[in-house]
Amino acid sequence: MYLLLVTNHELLRNFAAEAEVSDGHERVQRDLDRKHYKDIVGYITENPADYLLGAMTYAIDTVDASDFIAAGPGSNIGTLVLPTSARMRCLDGQHRRAAIAEAVSLDESVGDDYSAVVLYVEDDYMKRRQMFSDMNATPKVVSKALNITFDSRDPYAKAAQHLADQHPLLAGVVETRKARITTTDAKIFSLAGVYDGLKRFDLGMVLPRGRSPKNKTIDELIEIGTTLFDTIQAAFPEFQEAKDKLEATDDVKEQADLMRQARRSTILFSTTTLRVVSGALHEAMKVDDENDPAKYIGRLAKIDFAPTSKLFASPDVGFVTGSGTPSARNQEVFAATKALTEAIRIR
Known part of the structure; x- marks a missing residue:
């Protein structure tokens, strides 16, 4: 050699x-x-x-x-x-x-x-x-979350890192290393989910292929991401309730039980659902010719995000499987995004 x-x-x-x-x-x-x-x-x-x-x-x-x-x-x-x-x-x-x-x-x-x-x-x-x-x-694929954590070139990655560290909804509950979050994980989102959510809210549910576009500054993307997660925080008080309960105990088993119960009651505590919500907000605002995502807070709050939700479990959407777990496959994510877009549109 x-x-x-x-x-x-x-x-x-x-x-x-x-x-x-x-x-x-x-x-x-x-x-x-x-x-x-x-x-x-x-x-x-x-x-x-x-x-x-x-x-x-x-x-x-x-x-x-x-x-x-x-x-x-x-x-x-x-x-x-x-x-x-x-x-x-x-x-x-x-x-x-x-x-x-x-x-x-x-x-x-x-x-x-x-x-x-x-x-x-x-x-x-x-x-x-x-x-x-x-x-x-034998090669081990590096998790998307870890890639984003270390990425200093992609403005979306830099903005996602900032949001994960500073936004009140995300601080302390974003997994920055592991590839996926388990049912009992005390983290609510993965950094990959925050990154994808930001991109879908900014660019739409169909993302451009290849490396991220660089037509916006990191500060502009942080502002866009802050708007997104402010909207999500206002629409879904479940997140703050979960954060408060997690912060109230240092017992790992108690935290695991809390998150297991939370994920059994709603699919909101899923990185994949975050992608759907972010993409639907973009698409609804685009079709409605609306610039203020705050107008969708009430509509999002009324949506049923239970594992048995008819909106997401219907055969033509298939986003929620028999186990009550959101499907991460692209076709189901797209179908769920379209269904949620129609459900929250201002008519």
Whole structure:
């Protein structure tokens, strides 16, 4: 195995972009996903001074000992001469490689940046296939909440972080690390839910693909988010009641029992429901040509959010399952958002 540091120009000249051989017989990679690599292009070109890409991994069928020229006697640092007859296959990083190629075409200076390449010497394509499988068998996906917690580029993420820390409805009850909230969790929302709620209230229930738009400042988004959560806080006193009860005890078991009972009585204590409410407010205001979300407080307060709610449990919506748990699938979330939009519209 060799760890190489090459300029992006050298990467493009010497390391193939194609996933694998065309007939698929010896393929050891997935097909190239155009949207995925386009997202990476945007990331590189928007952050040319400090973008960060992980090492790309290739397998090469042959490298002789003489092809490595050590920097000094016994050194494992030096120069690797790649044989012109060698067959090289991409095991991991084809989307990064394709994105770099397009980024260089848009900004020539990106070609002078350096990228890391891990190169395995392996001539057996079945073993190369196993390498690909092994590398993709164990990675753990980082939770969306944690990604948002650490994100300092996305203005929606920064605004969500501020709201989670400062807004009276959210302070102390937002989960910023875990991927999901359990029935007995003392947290009411996840940071991912606050983030999605803010985006849906601002942009609508159908969010644009790719990275968040940056046409609003963080302060503007904080103001928009404050309006959203002020409205929710006024419409649903259940949240403040739950917060008061949680703050009244330090006993973990009591807190778990409190939240279990709360979630059995209403689907409001669900991050998915927050997405639906936020999106419905946006859609209703848009259709009604209304700028004041406070006019929907009374209408929201009258909606039945019980697990048996006919509005959300009806067959054509299917947002609440037999277990009384809101469905997070996109089609059910969209259907629930549309149903709630119609229910709270000003007629």
